[in-house]
Amino acid sequence: MTETVSAPTAPLRARAEIDLAALRANVRTLRALAPGAQLMAVVKSEAYGHGAVRCARAAVEAGAGWLGTATPEEALALRRAGLPGRIMCWLWTPGGPWREAVEADIDVSVSGMWALAEVTAAARAAGIPARVQLKADTGLGRNGCQPGRDWEELVAGALRAEAEGVLRITGLWSHFACADEPGHPSIAAQLALFRDMVGYAEEQGVRPEVRHIANSPATLTVPDSHFDLVRTGIALYGISPSPELGTPADFGLRPVMTLSANLALVKHVPGGHGVSYGHHYVTPGRTTLGLVPLGYADGIPRHASGNGPVLVGGKWRTVAGRIAMDQFVVDLGGDEPPVGAEAVLFGPGDRGEPTAEDWAQAAGTIAYEIVTRIGTRVPRVYVNEEQDG
Numbered sequence: 001m002t003e004t005v006s007a008p009t010a011p012l013r014a015r016a017e018i019d020l021a022a023l024r025a026n027v028r029t030l031r032a033l034a035p036g037a038q039l040m041a042v043v044k045s046e047a048y049g050h051g052a053v054r055c056a057r058a059a060v061e062a063g064a065g066w067l068g069t070a071t072p073e074e075a076l077a078l079r080r081a082g083l084p085g086r087i088m089c090w091l092w093t094p095g096g097p098w099r100e101a102v103e104a105d106i107d108v109s110v111s112g113m114w115a116l117a118e119v120t121a122a123a124r125a126a127g128i129p130a131r132v133q134l135k136a137d138t139g140l141g142r143n144g145c146q147p148g149r150d151w152e153e154l155v156a157g158a159l160r161a162e163a164e165g166v167l168r169i170t171g172l173w174s175h176f177a178c179a180d181e182p183g184h185p186s187i188a189a190q191l192a193l194f195r196d197m198v199g200y201a202e203e204q205g206v207r208p209e210v211r212h213i214a215n216s217p218a219t220l221t222v223p224d225s226h227f228d229l230v231r232t233g234i235a236l237y238g239i240s241p242s243p244e245l246g247t248p249a250d251f252g253l254r255p256v257m258t259l260s261a262n263l264a265l266v267k268h269v270p271g272g273h274g275v276s277y278g279h280h281y282v283t284p285g286r287t288t289l290g291l292v293p294l295g296y297a298d299g300i301p302r303h304a305s306g307n308g309p310v311l312v313g314g315k316w317r318t319v320a321g322r323i324a325m326d327q328f329v330v331d332l333g334g335d336e337p338p339v340g341a342e343a344v345l346f347g348p349g350d351r352g353e354p355t356a357e358d359w360a361q362a363a364g365t366i367a368y369e370i371v372t373r374i375g376t377r378v379p380r381v382y383v384n385e386e387q388d389g
């Protein structure tokens with residue numbers, strides 16, 4: 001489990017500072033963007049690396065009516081931590097903890113007949129009706145029930161179980177493939193098919209509490225997709241789903257995580273000195289090197305070797321040579337910051353530091369992956385925990 005620190009007493013090697021006031025403000029901003037819908041805070045994978053329980057609590061305080069996770073284990077952990085209200089999870093495999101989920105009043109997603117059979121059996125055994133949301137594959141081609149005969153069979157099966165009192169169909173839902181590419185023809189096609197599949201289920205007698213398809217990019221750019229509930233993940237953490245859509249500031253969002261470390265060594269080296277494994281960087285002349293005590297074990301992408309940006313002493317420096325498991329080096333160009341000086345890898349950007357998006361570009365990936373991969377060896381330090389007036 002990720003170590004969490006509220007008020008660090010000893011100096012830390014490195015830390016991911018999590019600004020809960022920014023997270024709460026992002027929840028309010030997103031709710032204002034989708035005023036007719038409830039908001040689900042998606043806190044899967046430790047809230048994209050930010051810490052699930054703290055972020056879930058802050059999101060609920062700021063008005064999130066639902067929490068969403070991928071796995072049932074994640075959902076059950078939130079309930080055990082005392083989180084109230086609606087919690088939904090959607091990634092099930094055979095033999096999953098259906099009964100525990102039913103007993104914990106968690107909404108479970110069902111994409112096929114095997115899952116309907118397992119949840120029905122678990123609800124019978126528990127003597128409590130399950131809260132089941134039927135997932136339609138409207139074009140993502142991943143999880144979800146195919147339209148046509150598969151959907152008709154799933155809807156009929158769920159309605160039979162509902163009539164027996166074994167479950168309640170609480171939701172009808174789907175997920176977009178290309179919502180981060182505005183105008184992509186699949187967006188309108190998925191919306192149209194979603195309306196058809198919801199319409200069919202409702203004609204058959206399904207009365208869902210919520211119908212939902214919007215993730216962060218759709219919440220930000222496709223108002224038609226908001227229905228009763230929007231499921232926001234990355235935007236909660238103040239990161240734009242894609243630089244093509246805009247910056248976080250364009251949407252009134254503020255990045256929540258700042259990742260920094262303290263230089264473990266500063267030293268003079270001559271020109272022609274190889275740096276780090278493989279000597280892929282060779283000092284162009286006499287210079288100073290700073291040792292940053294973070295590596296790929298901490299989730300710093302090795303693909304950003306020679307490329308990743310770091311703010312040291314008010315200047316952007318670049319990773320010199322390879323990122324190793326626990327450490328990497330920056331060329332300080334002759335500057336002599338004291339050992340222990342702060343090196344900021346990414347943050348909101350307003351102190352001149354790089355952003356998670358900058359690291360995504362340096363590593364050839366998306367900012368989602370940059371924050372989510374930050375490892376458990378990096379303590380999370382929570383700031384602004386107190387609710388603002």
Ligand SMILES: *Cc1c(COP(=O)(O)O)cnc(C)c1O
Binds near residue numbers: 217
């Ligand atoms: C992760 C996830 C989301 C949130 O996606 P973002 O793009 O981070 O907002 C929503 N729905 C489902 C099914 C997901 O898996």
